Amino acid sequence: MKKISKSLDSAKATLREAFILHLADNTLILAQRNSEWCGHGPVLEQDIAITNISLDLLGQARNFYQYAAQLIGNGSTEDSLCFLRSEREFKNCLLVEQPNGDWGQTILRQFFFSVYQHLLYSQLQDTQDENLAAIATKSLKEVTYHVRWSSEWVIRMGDGTSESHKRMKQAMNELWPFTGELFLPAGYENETITGFNLLSLKQPWLQKITDILKEAKLWSSVYENDIFMQNGGKNGLHSEYMGYILTDLQYMQRAYPGAEW
């Protein structure tokens, strides 16, 4: 009996590591994507805003990676997890690896993700795992601002000029099929591992985003239909973009192994 419960424990541990890596990968890849705007923002203040958000997300990523490295052991560090894993080992959802597109698409991607993150971290705040709870509590303040910032922009651009509205509608069509994955639990997103039910976040998420999208004149009943949602990212099956993102991210470390600043 002891042998069985021990291997169950270690299976649980592996799943828990996977969950934390998933949390870390989400924030890392989105930070990487947002950072592509650095120096190219439409307006100075927004260039700073998006890179600030990128830094916030990167900080969260570091916290998660450090914790994951601690659990995985075996010489893992936050850097080895970040710079030396390949596409199929990354567990981020597909939404965060989508291209930036125009400003509207970046904003919409941030909006969808931040509202989800806010609900997710609110749950994690109360988890038994002290480390996760601490990371979530700290990150919640940052994410609250991300939600506010992106909501305000979604409203202004959706309910703005005819061009901004058209672009936001395009962004909706581009990104909507990637929102479903957020609430499709991967194997490691079992309630016994994470401490909460992922599916229970879907309704509040829908409620919040439809409120904003309606104000932004972007909502349509077509989004209420059950459509095919892209998924697989959480299990390492990524889009073609992932390779390019990781190349940017990992090139230096792979070309000069062990190099430090």
Add this chain to the structure above:
Amino acid sequence: MKISIQKFYYGDIPDENKGDTDLKESAVQSQDGRDAWPLWEIFIRSKQGLDHKHAGSLHAADAVMAIENARDVYTRRQEGISIWVVESKYIHATNPDEAESLYEPASDKIYRHPSFYNLPDELKHM
């Protein structure tokens, strides 16, 4: 490409360049989006401070955006805990050309300073 530079003294900014708290109006008002973004002056109260100090200025479409932009640009290094934004056109300032008549007459009126007066020693709490 026509390039024109116009220097405004505070208080001179014409009505067409004003912002609006009603989102719809600002958005519809302009063809070239840039024109509809007025200038705002930012005041930040620091952590230990009592007064909001002028921190700079930025362009934003409306008050909410101005506050968010100020938060993103001017409070990155914990410079402040409170932000005031005021549209530049609502700030009226003195004209530097008038400095002489406004400020110099006070320079030779030393009796306006409390330290000019000798107080008798018996007065302990003045």
